Amino acid sequence: MNKLQSIQNDVLKICKVIGIIMIISLSILKIINSNQIEPYVDEIFHIPQTIKYCEFKFKEWDNKITTLPGLYILALIYSNILSMFGIGDGIWISHCSVVVLRSFNVFCLIITFFSIYEILKISTYNLLLSPASSLSSLKINQKEVIENKNSINNTIILRTIHLSIFPIFYFFHFLFYTDVVSTCSIFLTLLFSLKNKFNLSSFFGLISVTIRQTNIIWVFFITINNILKLYEENKEKQNYIFKELNLIKDIIEFIKFSIFNLLLIIKKFIGFIMVGILFLIFLYYNGSIVVGDKSNHESSFHVSQLFYFSLITMLFSLPSILISSLLKRFGNQNEGNQNENEKKILLYDPIEFLKNINFKYLIVIIIGMVLMIWKFTYTHLFLLSDNRHYTFYIWNRFIEKYSIGRYLPIPFYCYSIWFIWKVLSENRSKLWCIFYFLSTAMVLLPSPLVEPRYYIVPFFLFQLNQFHYYNNFIIQNGTIGRFFY
Template sequence: MLNLNLQNMGRRAVAAAVSLWLIPISILVNRIVPDPYMDEIFHVPQAQKYCRGNFRNWDPMITTPPGLYVTSLAYVASLFPGLYCLQAVSSFSDSCSTAILRFTNGILAVACSILIYEIITHLRPSIDDKKATLCSLVLSLYPLHWFFSFLYYTDVASLTAVLATYLFSLKKKYFLSSLLGGLSVLMRQTNIIWMLFVACTGVIDFTLSHKNDCLKVDKSIVTKEKDTQDAYNRGASVATKLRKRRVGKGLGSRNNLTSQASGPTICSSGLYDEIRDIIIISWNFLGELLVTFSPFFVIFMAFVAFVCWNGSIVLGAKDSHAVSPHFSQLLYYSLVSALFTVPASFSLQQAAVLFGQLSRNKLFSCFQFIVALTICSLSVKFFSIAHPYLLADNRHYPFYLWRKVINYHWSTKYLMVPLYVYSMFSIVTNLARGQKKIWVLVYVLACAGTLIPTPLIEFRYYTVPFYLLILHTRIDDNKSWLILGTLYLAINCFTMFMFLFRPFSWNHEAGTQRFIW
């Protein structure tokens, strides 16, 4: 009961702290930038059409589904009676102003911070409540998530839906998790990959729980056999001997079940053993597995049907968002994520861990390192895409990173390859400390499935995989969290200052331009 009260206090503290910075900064943003900016020029008018009851008219430049607009419609509907009574608005459509629509993401950002707190306390039940609150607040300051909490983009809604999907899967509420997964796909269609990731981790948990059940049964039967043997050795009755034989027979049949369910090696540690155990246990409990995860399968099949009907995963502007083999995108994500988890990725301790792993099996580790360098170099050479949007729009930070760093000289992109390799190994090592190897493999495949087909370098696309990464990265000391919080806060202050107070003009286009992620 005390623990529950502490959790409730933690949730309230996180929600209150996030609200304290969200409300004043939202007011400031709406006062200085009152009109829709960048992608908002598509999202805001489309949401306002929904507010007027026009659900058939669709802007062909919008690439994502209408989940955000429907969410805003429900949010505005809850506000309208109060606004109408205060005579702030005269009609429902008047309630859908840019400022009110933007605050949809403000509310979702508060909900997202609570979800982060819930996931942290679920993954680490022994964590101190104050530390869980600190971690949640720091992660709520993650620059890409924080900045778009003040604009009408799909990123915050997408992240909130995915984290809710994952949380309920962790709690083994798979039906509700699948419904939220469907909602996340309505926010952004690439979330189908993360819904499949959640389903796969659910299957891993399912097989692990059944494996543990078999281990418990096996241990209890061995204990009974030992007790019966002791009674026999003390000269127990013939009835006891017969009972021993029956228990022994039960042991044999049950051991067969355990052997079938978990394979010859119960306590497996290798990736091959984990995959084998999952296949065997899934086959033995196939009926229960299909019933438990059938809602995920239904949503996935509905998504496949939509792609076949639409002819593409993208709704609008299909020519500019065609699927392309952009393998370098995974390398950029690895480096960016490692930098945003700098205490866990670039510390002396982490470097020592990686060097220690390299020196344990020098021949195999050197082979792995050479293969990784080769693959990354080939990816940089043949699968680096300079999207026209990236080259033409100097309002985005990736534009400057591409010109001033990655493409500064022909050799620069190759000199960065060792950094990419180190970042990838660091991420995998950090995840492997607390997760099974099969879980890490599924995560890497999900990242690849989400990022590699994306031709445009957009750090916003890294938000969901980054959160799933850092939530499972063991950063135990408060000092590291304070370093991360300071880093995030400094980046946020700089980004918001440039956005609000350093506007500029284009010669070829009228209007005020602003720097943005």
């Protein structure tokens, strides 16, 4: 099979998959629209504001809205494109109606799917072919990767399906919220960054900020990791094993590299720098990151947000890793030897966590977490008053109802934070992990309101940068066997 045929087959597979997903999604949307034709929850703010934009009333603004108008401008363009093709003139479906606006997020599923697929594809082949990869011990050469390209691509497609229908994210495709378009724009920013198309990447980064202001943190994260990539490539050229550096020394070396190569960095990433400057100008004139309703969105130091995020990330990631661990554990229990790659898989499961834990340190950590939860847990008014969210019931029927309720999950928080660090540090440098945790903290800490949808972007960044499933290669006689996830 030649290269062109291989590409055509991959495109055909992807189109079939996305076609099935779209049919299912549009069917769900039809059911929702039939039962809830009126704006629901936060749609009561977003939809009327978009309708004003559709009527070209750009000076009218609902002060209850806290985000910039990027979503409304994109929805205006989308609805006009539909009108050009004669869609939107019916009695049920009208121009900028609830139905049309909700369909915009379902349409974004196509962009989401292709973006995730391309990001995974680039990351996967970089991982398999890079001499610095943690899989290099498997002695996988370029020829073997090419021979098994079809299996690899099938695995990536399955992985893409898995991520595209992540429940917390997928749910919002059927409501006119900012979350889908916001996440989609971050995917595009990351994708074009991986393709080294930095001006295009920064353009989508700017769009992402106009949809949700906190996306500036993820634009910064992508930018700083592009600089980190230059730093690591420079170390590789010098045959310098940066992963073995002391973390403090590594940070100092990274800062030195950034200073000495400042002109190169400015020239290469000028688009991202301009996005940062524009955001600072916005902050100066607006006086806050929040637009509109500032009283209900005051900044906090909500440390517990990080614990909630880590727990959700672990819960949605753990099943696949546990399956991998159990398969390896029971599959090798009668074998005396395991290669290093097989042993790594076992390090993720809770049994190994308990076996290797230092209980003296754990007690200190638990005491620290108790103090942080006691001092830095916030109960937002919306959390107590709106029973249309699952968090309302979790909070009222467990955490607030029992005085010890907020402290009981601490052991799970400990494991989930360790789990995230362990998984990421297997395939990313410690500096990358530090930047990831800092960026996640900068997004989540200031928010007093507990909303699982705030965890969508950091969850996806975790998922797109952990490759434990590639450790499930069955290696026989130096060749790549079949994948399973």
